[in-house]
Amino acid sequence: MASPHLTDTGRNGRIAVTPRSLSDGGHPALQKLERAGYELVYPSPGAVPNEDQIRSGVSECVGYLAGTERLSGRLLEDLTELKAISRNGVGVDSIDVEAAKRLGINVLTAPGANSQGVAELTIALILAGSRSIPWHDAQLKSGQWNRRPGSEVSGKVLGLIGCGQIGRRVATMALGLGMKVIAFDEYPVTSFAPSPDFSWAPLEDVLSSSHVISLHTPPSGQPVLGSAAIGLLRWDTGIINTARASLIDDEAMLQALDSGQVGFLATDVFSSEPPAPNRLTTHPRVITTPHIGGYTKESVDRATQAAVDNLLQALAT
16 A cells, blocks of 8 residues: 555565555555655554454554554564554553563653544433434334434533543533533643633542533553542433443443432443453443544544654654
């Protein structure tokens, strides 16, 4: 898939490209790498590469424009030519960063590139869950005229756990829908005060006071929504997760969905992607999307440009 007319392509080494949004159809920004003299290789076009594909496809590469695939320390040790990994997103929890540092591999991210896309999906999932849109669609397509009563979001409280670039965009849009927003963040940007209907709050207040809760925080040692935290929720709370699957204890969430304490869960993220069928993803009160938060044309453009520029800068030093 490298441009054949660029006769000097490859003089500076190879760069692997694995994000699904780039590896099947390419992207104009990738030409920047070719013009700089790199040969592009695609270990698994259109799919998330497995460990064997990464090992064979990236072993001779100096650069790696990476997606969400897991890069363990043992795997990184086998990539002896690799100098830099550039993510077309902000998360690095799939990468053994300590091992990369020990091996002298620079790990780079594109913060903020997909913030708008993820924020818009969050709002879409809030509305979809509040009106049971996927369920109604499935009923009608199966020939059934069944209805569930919905809930209007105007006047309801949206709780944000994590209020960085994505969370603040979600807050602004939710306020525009007439919601009240309360947010918890370990490092709050207290200058962010977009409306009298927005306030910063302790985590316990966000959990106990919100009609809908949306997760926008990095992963930590323990799930944010474990059994104790879920026990603080009001009855019929909606949960949105466009951040990381590890933020939720699956078994505790299943119990809350079955009891009705959680009215719906909408998730765009999974512990393994694609996920194997399981009780959570097939639960009638769960809405699933296949990690599409940052998968918009605009987000892909911003993230790819940033990832390419980061990679070129890292390989030039």
